[in-house]
Amino acid sequence: MIEDKLAQVFAEAGCQGSVAVLDIDGSGQVVLDGDELVVAASTFKIAVALELFCQGAEGELDLAERVRLAPSQATPGGQGFCIFEDEAEVSLRDLARMMVTISDNTATDVLIRRVSVPRIHARLAALGLDRIRLAGTIQEEFDAIGRDTGFAGWAEMTRAMREAGSPRDADRIWERALSTPSLRPGHITSATAGQMAALLRMIWRDEAGPAAACAAVRSVIGQQRLTRKIATGFGDEVRVAAKSGTVPGCVSNDAGVVHFPDGSRFAVAVFTRPTGPGPQTPQADSVIGTVARLCVEHLRRLGR
Template identity: 40%
Template sequence: MTDAVARIHAAFADAGVTGRLHALDIDSGEQLDAGADRPVPTASVHKLCVLVTLHERAAAGLLDLTEQVECPPAGRATGPTGLAAMLDTARMSLRDLAYLMIAVSDNAAADVLLRRVGLDAVNATTARLGLGRTLAVHSFAEMLGTVKEDAGPEGARALADPRVITRLRALDPARTNRSTPRDMTRLLAAVWRDEAGTAEHCAAMRRILGLQVWPHRLASGFPFDDVHVAGKTGSLPTLRNEVGVVEYPDGGRYAVAVFTRTAHTAATLPAADAVIGTAARIAVDALRAKALRSR
């Protein structure tokens, strides 16, 4: 595993990012640690915690996933996808809002669900699952609001200035929604092992995570028709994350969490996106090779 960790750090360096990674063989418990316990800002990865909380409360009979919710445009969180980008009132079920929250990372849908379950419930769920270093401190609209406030009067243009980036609270794990790579793979493993809820609800969560539309990060490391990747991304200025599960046709299941930062302020950095898949592939290949050697 030492060689694989070195290769992962080299890949991060070549891509111009600093990175933290944890990979876990869901069935054997074998793992690979490349900064797995360092606190990281989760950004939209924290929507996974909202999803698990939603299904936990549904399983307890505290809400009905088919409940219809009216979503007016006023007060919606901003964003380029889903309800956050729509102009008119929409009406849909909680489970369809969950689909938008995960598949296209819809901030507005996420905040509708977060208001329905409550921030305290999200933290209670992560605590119940033993995620001691995972904490939600604000909604997604509030998180984006801190970026706007910290950027100052120049708005989004100021985010091209590295000095402005250093003062963003949303990038400081001490002041925003946070976790660690190890906590995130533990959460994913609980969903894939039916430990995060009932088998029915865990299957529903796996389905939604498998519908995420972004192929340029974790999935880019596994370009095979018979390998399935399910996950959740997270993005903020200079920050690119993804956590997910890679499933092989031989039954191998691997939870991987990759969190990266770069000094470059450009919104489009293909190498920084792609290295998430590269690092994940190195980690999963190492876990699979070790499993073969131990047979």
């Protein structure tokens, strides 16, 4: 059975995984542990983008509204506005683009505050997707991790890691963080592979909100170039629009849509995590593409 093969592939890569692949224009699906709640990492940003563009399409906000960002407002993330030295002004629409295309955490937190977590949850619940749950802003999540690790917050924890006597000492701090309640599903922003794939299927079918909003979400996801996880399983003739999510040592995820030249389309969510404590294995990223390909090939064979 395809599910047994998927479990074997995950095991050989040294990780555990859940996957859901749905035929967007048909009823075919492949699901392995699709109802398991896992740490979503940045894949949840798809839901934030949907709420923003829905509120824009419904006339509740102006997507061209300008937002001024100061360096002091930045949420850590390694790229994007958090490395700016000067103030920047950008529209809500382009904040969404930054959030999805380079996974900018500052942009994400601005948008979460603008559209609100309750509104995001309400829209998801109306779609039957009540297991995609945000715990708050990314900064709030980071600070909770820092406190659970024994520091005043994220800034103090990361400073301790930078000032550690050796790389191994810094790793020990992060390993402590990985074992805290704040990095467990249900405490941090979480989702299931099944519901994430279902959300993508609805967005691609214009069923997640106004058609203009769904089209806008599809556009920004299609512009994402920061990571290639699902895409590694397919050739250049196959177009992949996806949003990844990574927490080092915790999860490596990807969620997106695979488009074939013949018009067939598949919503894919693959979430992986290590089988035990320690750093994520390199195979955990590459296995996402392998699993996606196996599932899609299976559905395409059934459809012939």
